[in-house]
Amino acid sequence: MSSDAISVLVVDDSALMRNLVGRIIEGADGLRLAGKAMNGKFALSKIPNLKPEVIVLDLEMPEMNGVEFLQACQEQGIDLPVIVLSAVAKKGAKITMEALAAGAVDFIMKPQGAAPDEVRNIADHLIELVHSYGNRYRKRRGEPMVKPAKRRDVLKERPAEMPVNRKAPAEIRRPAAIPKDITPKDTPGQLEIIAIGISTGGPNALRKVFSEISSDLPVPVLIVQHMPAGFTLEFARSLDRICPLEVKEAADGDIIKKGRVLIAPGDFHITVEKRKLANILRLNQDPPMNGHRPSADVLFESVAKNFGNRAMGVIMTGMGRDGARNIGEIYMAGGITLGQDDASSVVYGMPRVAYENGFITEQVAIEDMAEKISSWARKLTGGDE
Structure with missing residues (x-):
């Protein structure tokens, strides 16, 4: 050796x-x-x-x-x-x-x-x-x-x-290539939801982000963290203890509402369903996507379909490319997309592919991610006016 x-x-x-x-x-x-x-x-x-x-x-x-x-x-x-x-x-x-x-x-x-x-x-x-x-x-x-x-x-x-x-x-170790030049079909609208996809290095990255996130974040957050079944419940509880917002493991039929962070259970995809009175979360065990269940691509696709330019997608540290394709649907619809940068990612895989595809509005260091999410949310909901 x-x-x-x-x-x-x-x-x-x-x-x-x-x-x-x-x-x-x-x-x-x-x-x-x-x-x-x-x-x-x-x-x-x-x-x-x-x-x-x-x-x-x-x-x-x-x-x-x-x-x-x-x-x-x-x-x-x-x-x-x-x-x-x-x-x-x-x-x-x-x-x-x-x-x-x-x-x-x-x-x-x-x-x-x-x-x-x-x-x-x-x-x-x-x-x-x-x-x-x-x-x-x-x-x-x-x-x-x-x-x-x-x-x-x-x-x-x-x-x-x-x-x-x-x-x-x-x-x-491979540095990012020059991103493709892609123009969204629309401009950002009134923000209604944030979706996050993350994998290797995620537990501590999410601990940092959600210990620093704004206590008055005006929109709900859905998270896909690649994690085995049986661990996401305790992970959600551990985040809830340090986060100013409510954090829980997602359950089928959960209401998606302001001030709530829902984490996909291990071995279940999460999607959103829009209803007249409330938006709700759905669980399913459809086949894995990109080798993962839950999959960030499944979440991003559902969020883009239901919210379009009124959504924010965030893709963070992780091996592979899960989420790197369908975060592009949020970007193309006119939504804001953030990608964790190379220097602060444990593995610059998922965010690198999304960046190279031209689907990232802004690359952000983990140290700045909580404030960046909070500031964009305030700006896109009229909180900075």
């Missing part, structure tokens, strides 16, 4: 899980296993010598659990990206949200069995996250980022049930 590979520390009290995650890291181009630790206490003692750039952390461990480890890192000034290994359960979701509040950057679900397809899917997601956050950490420190490398044949080195070596996605 190249010496410039991103170094990873795996922390888990399960020897089986330490071994599994360690082998995933070792089998990935551009990553290097710095070491392993059986709990947070041992991990803290190993950090000075191992100098990891990313930590993969279990939450339920003896002596010092994951949340206690994150709190200790804050107290000791250890500023490393920590990706949480989360159990699939109501309790696991709640603790995961506590970990994000305590400084973790993202989370991934532990495999629930040894099925090759499940392990491979987990491996792909974990490698994407480690590369994304590891490169972001290096960029912040002014160090060279890891470039994609050719695949190595690790099938001879690993049992067949272990994941094949993966390479870093090139899109997280």
Whole structure:
């Protein structure tokens, strides 16, 4: 493994899980296993010598659990990206949200069995996250980022049930091309709704935006955050505790109203339905779009169809291109569209594609996103007059 590979520390009290995650890291181009630790206490003692750039952390461990480890890192000034290994359960979701509040950057679900397809899917997601956050950490420190490398044949080195070596996605490093010059069919109208699509890096990005959003935001907000079923309820509750607006996991038939933020439940698309007395939210389990359910493209398409130039679309950090096409329907109708910028995105994938397509009114840093959304909303509802 190249010496410039991103170094990873795996922390888990399960020897089986330490071994599994360690082998995933070792089998990935551009990553290097710095070491392993059986709990947070041992991990803290190993950090000075191992100098990891990313930590993969279990939450339920003896002596010092994951949340206690994150709190200790804050107290000791250890500023490393920590990706949480989360159990699939109501309790696991709640603790995961506590970990994000305590400084973790993202989370991934532990495999629930040894099925090759499940392990491979987990491996792909974990490698994407480690590369994304590891490169972001290096960029912040002014160090060279890891470039994609050719695949190595690790099938001879690993049992067949272990994941094949993966390479870093090139899109997280490719700069944006000059956007297409596209002219909307109309100008912005009276704003009635805001729709947001976001993925990798989303939990903490949304925590920042909605802790700073205006308390008198004059329109409702609908959010698609790519997140597994079982986690969006706790995520909505965690946002509700820090946001001046009401935040809840969306339910079928919810009224879409001023001062309310509705988050798509895991494994459900969300759309809007206009009625004479009120606009309501609908859930469905139609096939995934762009590999996702919920899908930002499904939400943007519905919002554009029902609100046209009276809508705002926001596309933020995330791998892939979900939302990058249909945010264009909002833009073409004359609505305002905001895209998170390259410098502040954990992964400049979704917003980059939307920008290159010519569908973004304005690119915005995460530090300015709450104020930008609030100011556009005031302007387009007459609040600045």
